[in-house]
Amino acid sequence: MDKLKTTSWIILIASFGSILYALIFNPISWIVYAISLVSIPLFILSLGLVAMAKGSKDEEEEKRREPFIGY
Amino acid sequence: MNLMSNILLNVTIAFLVGSLLFGLQRKIMARIQGRPGPPIIQHLLHTLKFFIKESAFPVTAAMPFYIAITAMLCVIWVAAVIVGPVTGGSLLLIFGIYAIQKIVEHNAGSSSGSPYGKLSCVRAVYSAAAEVPLFAVLIIIYFKTGTMNITSLINYQSVHGPLILALPLAALMFFILIMSKSPYSPFAITKGKDIVSGYETEHFGLLRGYLMISESIAWYMLLWIFLTVFLGPLSIFAYLIGMVIISSVIAFINATTPLLNPNHSVMIQVTFAFIGIVGSFALLMI
Numbered sequence: 292m293d294k295l296k297t298t299s300w301i302i303l304i305a306s307f308g309s310i311l312y313a314l315i316f317n318p319i320s321w322i323v324y325a326i327s328l329v330s331i332p333l334f335i336l337s338l339g340l341v342a343m344a345k346g347s348k349d350e351e352e353e354k355r356r357e358p359f360i361g362y
Numbered sequence: 363m364n365l366m367s368n369i370l371l372n373v374t375i376a377f378l379v380g381s382l383l384f385g386l387q388r389k390i391m392a393r394i395q396g397r398p399g400p401p402i403i404q405h406l407l408h409t410l411k412f413f414i415k416e417s418a419f420p421v422t423a424a425m426p427f428y429i430a431i432t433a434m435l436c437v438i439w440v441a442a443v444i445v446g447p448v449t450g451g452s453l454l455l456i457f458g459i460y461a462i463q464k465i466v467e468h469n470a471g472s473s474s475g476s477p478y479g480k481l482s483c484v485r486a487v488y489s490a491a492a493e494v495p496l497f498a499v500l501i502i503i504y505f506k507t508g509t510m511n512i513t514s515l516i517n518y519q520s521v522h523g524p525l526i527l528a529l530p531l532a533a534l535m536f537f538i539l540i541m542s543k544s545p546y547s548p549f550a551i552t553k554g555k556d557i558v559s560g561y562e563t564e565h566f567g568l569l570r571g572y573l574m575i576s577e578s579i580a581w582y583m584l585l586w587i588f589l590t591v592f593l594g595p596l597s598i599f600a601y602l603i604g605m606v607i608i609s610s611v612i613a614f615i616n617a618t619t620p621l622l623n624p625n626h627s628v629m630i631q632v633t634f635a636f637i638g639i640v641g642s643f644a645l646l647m648i
Contacts, residue, residue, distance in 0.1 A: 327444060
């Protein structure tokens with residue numbers, strides 16, 4: 292598993308855990324706001340990073356060989 | 363209801379309703395242009411589809427800023443949901459959120475390394491000069507009602523009637539602002555097809571899906587603010603009807619109006635802002 296996938300899994304679990312914490316324990320308002328602002332966006336992003344398809348190794352090599360034309 | 367579940371429910375509703383309204387807009391635009399158009403659910407399906415597509419990050423992208431800026435867009439519109447439907451907080455915070463939206467457009471374009479993104483980033487600054495004064499129309503509401511608090515504004519309107527009748531020019535200005543955030547709008551110069559997809563050109567795959575989620579929430583929130591601030595206390599059903607009507611009117615305008623040149627777009631918006639501000643103050647003094 293590459294670095295991006297590992298980081299994404301950690302963020303996914305941490306954000307999901309914090310949302311569950313706020314749902315179950317109902318802490319004071321400002322903590323819930325902080326959790327919502329940080330965890331909801333991170334949860335969606337990390338879910339996407341975990342779920343996104345990855346190209347095969349051969350395709351990866353092909354893409355690298357393609358010359359970068361630059362901007 | 364538990365506060366966290368209230369926030370999650372409102373964010374989910376904002377995303378689903380916003381996505382369906384974007385789909386409805388595309389459908390109406392297509393019908394006006396004599397095409398069958400995609401199904402209404404298409405925008406929502408696209409958003410979800412992008413999450414499982416293969417994603418690659420361009421070598422020219424400024425990492426991790428290129429990814430972080432997409433999260434920033436989501437943060438600000440989740441904040442808008444908390445300030446709006448969840449707590450009925452201050453309009454000033456919504457104004458701040460909208461100002462950050464312009465910064466996100468600017469930075470998403472510049473972080474991608476694409477020339478289209480960079481051009482869009484310049485246009486974001488340019489359009490901010492017109493859109494931020496349009497949003498500042500909320501100050502007129504303060505002069506009329508003496509409050510910037512959304513809950514107090516709803517209470518004010520339940521006593522004095524809808525503000526759209528007292529401040530029609532202010533409502534028109536806000537409508538122009540909403541229209542500028544609609545895809546294919548004559549004022550959507552930051553995402554104009556002349557620069558491919560503007561600041562979103564290099565954000566594809568999951569990052570595009572992520573941006574689309576935030577944009578759907580943003581669309582729902584802008585319509586929610588318009589209906590709440592100018593029409594007052596509404597039932598859930600009235601909110602939905604209002605959102606469908608505004609989205610349909612905007613779809614009609616978008617379908618029949620080409621994308622304006624950036625200069626013309628900004629000048630027209632500034633003209634509306636000028637007429638709205640001067641006219642509204644004149645109406646307040648009468």
